[in-house]
Amino acid sequence: MATKTADATSKFLAVYPGSFDPVTNGHLDIIRRAAANYPNLIVAVVANPSKRPLLSLQERVDLLRVVCKGIPHVEVDCFEGLLVDYVRRRKGSLIIKGLRIVSDFEYEFSMALLNRRLRGGVDTMFLPASLEYAFISSSSVREVFSLGGDISEFVPPAVLRAMKRLDGSRLRLKKKVRRRDH
Ligand code: PNS
Numbered sequence: 001m002a003t004k005t006a007d008a009t010s011k012f013l014a015v016y017p018g019s020f021d022p023v024t025n026g027h028l029d030i031i032r033r034a035a036a037n038y039p040n041l042i043v044a045v046v047a048n049p050s051k052r053p054l055l056s057l058q059e060r061v062d063l064l065r066v067v068c069k070g071i072p073h074v075e076v077d078c079f080e081g082l083l084v085d086y087v088r089r090r091k092g093s094l095i096i097k098g099l100r101i102v103s104d105f106e107y108e109f110s111m112a113l114l115n116r117r118l119r120g121g122v123d124t125m126f127l128p129a130s131l132e133y134a135f136i137s138s139s140s141v142r143e144v145f146s147l148g149g150d151i152s153e154f155v156p157p158a159v160l161r162a163m164k165r166l167d168g169s170r171l172r173l174k175k176k177v178r179r180r181d182h
Contacts, residue, residue: 013092014038014125017083020045020060021053022159024141026133028067030098033127035074042090043068045078054142054170059162066158084119093122100129100137146171 016034020027020043035041045060053060057078064076079086087095095115097108105126112124136154145151145163152160 012038012094013040013042013090014094014096015042015044015083015087015090015092016096016098017044017046017079017086019048019051019053019138020064021051021055021138022060022141022155022163023064023067024133024136024138024155024159025153026098026100026129026136027138028156029130029133030096030127031068031074032071034096035071038094038096039073041074041096042092043074043076044083044086045076046083047078047080054166055162063159063162067156082118084115084122087122088119095122095124097124097126098129099126100134142171 014034016031018027031041031043043064045057045064047057055063061076061078068074068076077090083095087093095112097112099105099108108124108126112126115122115124141151141154144154151163155163
């Protein structure tokens, strides 16, 4: 049976998309584990204007660049529009998603099917969250922080510092616009 050459493997590119508003220790765990298994990983921040994120696109990208520094073969980028179009533009073939809880699976499973129907050839792989991070989401981090709670266990130090520098008016709790948010 033929084995893949190193060259063919190096062309294999996976995309880990998300809002990363902000990036949490749970995201970072998925990034590290995905990067250990895929030779080229792009962490792609969605520009999602409809979600009115707490952090600007540039802030989210900058923070990801800081926290991903030192993880080999990881690029941080951003995109607008359909994820599958971005993946194909970047010549990728795989979407990585993290799953924390069972209800994530229902949503992500239908997204994976939809994305594959939109663009045959772009498939999705799921990584289960490590147990110690399974309860952390960006939305809960934002909520705990805006109510004065301690988020230092849930986010990398650079994110904590950035959150503490935010103008108070930006921290007003926003109405949840959808069911889930990593
Ligand atoms: O971190 P999130 O908010 O759970 O990430 C969601 C994300 C970015 C993966 C998802 O919203 C997405 O893929 N957005 C791009 C638009 C798109 O392709 N939608 C799929 C068809 S509805």
